[in-house]
Amino acid sequence: MFETKASDKMKKASFLIVTALFLFAAGHTVGVFADNAADIVVRVLIMDDKDSVTTKKGRDGNTYLNGRRFRGKVDVVKKNNGKVMVINSLGLDEYLYGVLYHEVSHRWPMEALKAQAIAARTFALYQIRQSRSQPYDLRNDIYSQVYGGRESEKWATTIAVNRTKGQVLTYKGDIFPAYYHATCAGHTEDASNLWNVDLAPLKGVECNFCSESPHYRWTKNMPLSTLEDALDKNGYKIGNISSVAVLTKNRSGRADKIEIKDDTGRSVILTGKDFRQFLGPNDIRSTKFNMVVRGPVLTIDGVGWGHGVGMCQWGAYGMSRTGMKADEILEHYYPGTEISTIDKIKL
Numbered sequence: 001m002f003e004t005k006a007s008d009k010m011k012k013a014s015f016l017i018v019t020a021l022f023l024f025a026a027g028h029t030v031g032v033f034a035d036n037a038a039d040i041v042v043r044v045l046i047m048d049d050k051d052s053v054t055t056k057k058g059r060d061g062n063t064y065l066n067g068r069r070f071r072g073k074v075d076v077v078k079k080n081n082g083k084v085m086v087i088n089s090l091g092l093d094e095y096l097y098g099v100l101y102h103e104v105s106h107r108w109p110m111e112a113l114k115a116q117a118i119a120a121r122t123f124a125l126y127q128i129r130q131s132r133s134q135p136y137d138l139r140n141d142i143y144s145q146v147y148g149g150r151e152s153e154k155w156a157t158t159i160a161v162n163r164t165k166g167q168v169l170t171y172k173g174d175i176f177p178a179y180y181h182a183t184c185a186g187h188t189e190d191a192s193n194l195w196n197v198d199l200a201p202l203k204g205v206e207c208n209f210c211s212e213s214p215h216y217r218w219t220k221n222m223p224l225s226t227l228e229d230a231l232d233k234n235g236y237k238i239g240n241i242s243s244v245a246v247l248t249k250n251r252s253g254r255a256d257k258i259e260i261k262d263d264t265g266r267s268v269i270l271t272g273k274d275f276r277q278f279l280g281p282n283d284i285r286s287t288k289f290n291m292v293v294r295g296p297v298l299t300i301d302g303v304g305w306g307h308g309v310g311m312c313q314w315g316a317y318g319m320s321r322t323g324m325k326a327d328e329i330l331e332h333y334y335p336g337t338e339i340s341t342i343d344k345i346k347l
């Protein structure tokens, strides 16, 4: 539906075709830090490994790419492998306008949207600082923050970004990777169980607010051969699987170690994180699950969606429904942090 509308518009307007190819070089900077914190530019990878891409500049000031509109600057960058990637450089808040809709429902209470805006701004700023020598700061997928450009902007989410202008979360006076996820199902995860991140605000807290989440419970049935193939692809040798079991769980109730045995008695031990990654994070929605093998089928009964670290988005929704404010939501999920402003942060 949208594709049709956009292409009609594109036919009506006359565009300047700006298919620009830039040679990629390490340290290539599309966006730079400005003295004024309000001018911070985010560089988002919006497309990768394409043979060629055509962008069109509209009279409305937006750049069109495959029927989608993007604010700011859109650069097509040639890579060493001959393919191209597309990087969208735009203001930090303009970027957040295109993120929030993908992360939360724009119909949620404003305080939940504001909490999400502050967490996403903090996360983006942290990524910008970490990626200065890289060609981009963030990707537009689940591995960073999902970003959809102008088509993803909604009235309520834009208001949430504007009402929290300049606000970031700090711990001991500095920004930190303010991770968040869809649904924790009872307890958020300690970041150090997943990554090399050992921070007091990311140690995990109880959450009794996300039970309304449609992602609270999930079940996945798969042929054992799917797991055998996934293990093989990742370098683990195993024959015909005879049993799969969660050996240990961590404090937040998530699978820590998983043992898979074959009919010759050989066994493989995996972390819950690897197990989820090997089978696909959208099929295995979290590492909070129990498993049973019935004949040739593995049944996984799980709760929650996402890595579980930091703010539980459906929990933020639940808290806002009880009248709690954005600062109370953030204090709950990131204990020991406070809301500060970008101008107080050393970038």
Ligand SMILES: [Zn+2]
Binding pocket: 183, 184, 185, 186, 187, 207, 208, 209, 210, 312, 314, 315
């Ligand atoms: Zn939760």
